[in-house]
Amino acid sequence: MxxxxxxxxxxxxxxxxACDSNDDNTKVTPxxxxxxxxxxxxxxxxxxxxxxxxxxxxxxxxxxxxxxxxxxxxxxxxxxxxxxxxxxxxxxxxxxxxxxxxxxxxxxxxxxxxxxxxxxxxxxxxxxASDPSTFGTEINDQIQYGGSDIADNSGxxxxxxxxxxxxxxxxxxxxxxxxxxxxxxxxxxxxxxxxxxxxxxxxxxxxxxDVTNLLVVNSEDDMFDFTQGYSGTVKNAYGIWTAGFKTDEVDPRGIEADGNHDGKGPDHINQSNFKMQDITIINHSSQLATKDKDGNEIPLMNDFVKIRRGATATITNLLIKNAANSTFSDIIDMKDGNGAGNAATNITYTFEPESLFSSSKIKLEGAAKATKNNTSTGANTSVFAWTKYTF
Known part of the structure; x- marks a missing residue:
């Protein structure tokens, strides 16, 4: 809509x-x-x-x-x-x-x-460096954001x-x-x-x-999205699509990262260079596919991790899980029609189940590293007990 x-x-x-007067008739100001x-x-x-x-x-x-x-x-x-x-x-x-x-x-x-x-x-x-450092908000481009204060405090x-x-x-x-x-x-x-x-x-x-202890359940597009020069750290994040989840989006992902805004500034300065630590991404959706703008069926999980358009990502202790009856395109991909991710990207991850793993679904650029192991435990879910979500 x-x-x-x-x-x-x-x-x-x-x-x-309204407040009543008290016993000694002293007026209480509303x-x-x-x-x-x-x-x-x-x-x-x-x-x-x-x-x-x-x-x-x-x-x-x-x-x-x-x-x-x-x-x-x-x-x-x-x-x-x-x-x-x-x-x-x-x-x-x-x-x-x-x-x-x-x-x-x-x-x-x-x-x-x-x-x-x-x-x-x-x-x-x-x-x-001399280009305006502000940008119009999507919902109202007259309201600007951005500047030069890395330590700015919004609350x-x-x-x-x-x-x-x-x-x-x-x-x-x-x-x-x-x-x-x-x-x-x-x-x-x-x-x-x-x-x-x-x-x-x-x-x-x-x-x-920086964001710590982040739980995302059933987002219809990307779980965690970065663009336009993000440089912070996300620590202990868990994203999941549950068995009954459905979406009309054509390219939902676990992590999607652009270095610049929408890939329109491949030569821009201050491209995204961020960190993620202790991350879990899970696809349990029984919806096997969605459709692109031309009506062609594509796997529901387009990519678990998409680092593109000049972005640099350092991701450690990443746990990726896919249900046996759920489809996905790539585990890690670093390129689209608007540019590749930065070759300084470094990811360490575990993929489960091993029976669905394919090295052909790891698509890197240049010297970028993606180290697969069997020791990544992902996010600590105990800190999310307050949400009452059942893991």
Whole structure:
């Protein structure tokens, strides 16, 4: 479904909770209580733990901070709804294992709302040092991201659930579960659970932010997507397509990495050069194939790992599993029509089951290394106990 998102923005809606006078007749001043999110947030807002309706696109403007306490549930009521943090703004969403913060939809279905987008001031790939270091956000190209501050701080996310995200904008512009645009490594992101999204689970557009303890279940396109000069580290990440999973996407992957934006800048500086450590990718889907734009059937898992278009990846302790009745194109591939991945790429991995392994499905470029072993254990799943997901 192609959905044109609202561009006109209102002011965040506030309702007020009346308070009675106390016994000594001292008047208690009513305090504003935010029960609905929509439009522009231009000053600091702290939500009250409970249920909050997200009824329209909501943008936290530069200089403002949105604080979300543990146990809050934000419920999107329209497909056009999303939350965007401008560069220079912050989100402080700190849940706990016992009281995570949940971003969900009133319709329990993938593609029901636009997800969470965070913009920062960290570097992107670009033509040269004098080229503008900012770029327009997919959902609204008037809102810029990127800059020169590697340590930029956009806030903190901890113990977060994002579900039923991924509303489409057009063929080449979609919402993900979590979109990180030029986000700096002063931002803290950990303990993230993204489930049942219509596009990528998480996508990094440049930036340097690190992410730890990331669980992605049944993303309809890529599990982990990197582009436009990302230079951080993803540690302890687990992505899975379960037995009943189905998708209409033509090229879903476990890991997809571009050095520059959409392969359109093969000579750009600051190409993606990132690390992943302790990673599991599993394909258990019983859907054997999907179809490309011409109607031709292709394997459901297009590639487990795709490092292309100038990207450099260092991936250690990678565990790849494929069900015996599930199809895939390549285990590791480093090239497409818009360019090859950087030959400095180095991957160590274990593939299971051995009966499905084929060295012909490892396609490297130049001096790139992919070392197969039988010792990679992948992600530590015990840290995801708080999600209640059954491994």
């Amino acid at each position: 192609k959905t044109k998102l609202f561009t006109a923005l209102a002011i965040v809606t506030l309702s007020f909770m 305090q504003p209580e935010t029960t609905e999110l929509k439009g522009s947030i231009t000053s600091n807002v702290t939500l009250k733990a409970g249920e909050i309706r997200l009824t329209d696109p909501t943008i936290v403007r530069e200089g403002a901070t949105l604080t979300i306490p543990a146990g809050t549930k934000i419920i999107a009521t329209t497909q056009s709804a999303y939350i965007l943090i401008e560069k220079g703004a912050k989100i402080l969403a700190k849940g706990t294992a016992a009281q995570p913060i949940i971003f969900t939809s009133s319709t329990a279905k993938s593609g029901s709302w636009g997800g969470l987008v965070i913009n920062g001031k960290a570097p992107l790939s670009r033509a040269n 903190e996310l901890d113990y977060i659930i994002l579900e039923y995200t991924g509303a489409n904008i057009s063929d080449d512009k979609e919402h993900n579960g979590l979109t990180l645009n030029g986000v700096g490594n002063g931002t803290k992101i950990s303990n993230i659970y993204i489930k049942d999204g219509a596009d990528d689970g998480i996508e990094f557009f440049g930036g340097s932010v």
